[in-house]
Amino acid sequence: MPATPTDRFAELTAPASWQAVDVISDLHLQASEPDTFQAWLRYLQQPATLRADALFILGDLFEVWVGDDLLNNESAAASTGASGDHAFWRACAAALRAYSALAPVYFLPGNRDFLFGPAGLQACGMSGLADPTVLAFQGRRWLLSHGDELCLADTDYLRFRAMVREPAWQQAFLAQPLAQREAIARDLRAQSEARKRSTGHDPSLWADVDTEAARAWLHQTQADTLVHGHTHRPAQHDLGDGLQRLVLSDWDAGAQPPRAEVLRITAQGARRLTLLV
Template sequence: MATANLLSHIDAPPTWRRIDCVSDIHLHASDAATAAAWQAYVDDAPFDALCILGDLFDVWIGDDLLSADPTADADMAFWQQAVAALAALARRRPLYVMRGNRDFLLGARFASAVGCTLLADPALLTWGQQRWLLSHGDAWCLDDRDYQAFRAQVRTASWQAGFLAQPLAARLHQARALRQRSQQHQAAQRAAGVAPVDVDAHAAAAAMAAAGAHGLIHGHTHRPGTHPLPGGATRWVLSDWDASAQPPRLQVLSLTPDGCQVRPLAPAAA
């Protein structure tokens, strides 16, 4: 995978009036309803810039899938169509993409194909007097020790080189198996009444202080809402997307000169 340049600071121009933040869209071929809601949103593009804070895709097995035969597998065709839609958006609006725990293999070829800017995690957004720290959030879930060990392994250059050296079909098979195990684990946790691990508030507050940020925006935990941090700052947690849930989870956090607004979106018309 070609090394991607990651932007650590967005300096938003004063002419912008709305910056949208989303995360955990988890696009995949078997969830047509969420994909349609996402497509309707990017077609409308009611913002001056969009920040995707990780897990846009439910899985990403390497940038070389962009040149794979789309007729070989439904997932390949879906990913390529999703990238084409992003490229159409990026021709109209500034687009920033942060890698999450599901799509951490997004690289330079993806960014070039889309025309987007890949963000470091965390990254600072400065807009007038506002200073927001943006993150996917998974690195701060310190109590999830099994995940942190897995994260440390798969983020190494050696692991990624070994994984990407395998044929696309083999990688796709592994990704599907991993998704199935993840879904089974989450279902077992829900049945047992175990809540998802949240971020460590002190670690998040320390990162904010180091960046000189006034507020924090992140995803990953699927605990949407606002939460106070040590020191009095606010942590805004983004929702995951699921158009088939009751009620649907299709939320956008809009930053404006007047503050923040959570905007629920309607599912796309059938």
């Protein structure tokens, strides 16, 4: 597949005082999976001696996000037929606000929470991050992305992605009543689950990041490592020419064995921390 060059790389230079940063993605937080939520809370509430200097969330923090008014009590109360998860979303926001008072949190949207907007960022105490963004940290350049844009073989999804990222589509969708948006989201999730069942929920059968596209992004940004999520296939890939791709794990504390992993980046490089759940 051809590479996908872009001229919209953002860049963030870490303060010299930062010694370690954590990177996570694909927690897919939802009220119906309390084990994962509790594992995430334990991570956020860990002692200062174990905490990184900053946290980067590379998308799909939430299983679904249909608008920042999910955090608005009035909108939630008026949402006839709503999912009943609004208290859960507010608990997520409160946990993030508490953590962001201790360390900065950066959020880059994924394919499940691309409608997370400025009001949501403010409510959670997070700073928004463009996809993709170069993190200049400890003398190296790390390219951060959710990763879905580089899955070039998933042509149906990429068409859908292009449509829902259009401002006009988002404005029209967000203008609908909250309950209606939640109903649409439930239908889309049901379709997604049906597709997963057809492949046995096996991530190895899903479209993966295109190697040449990843190499093109790294060359453009003069970074040597792409860090991304989305594919649920944690691994380290050698891309040649000193370039590599680090894939984040998804989280599912209720699985056997449970999954809850953080990528910690320091001056020595990146290492995976498996959290006790």
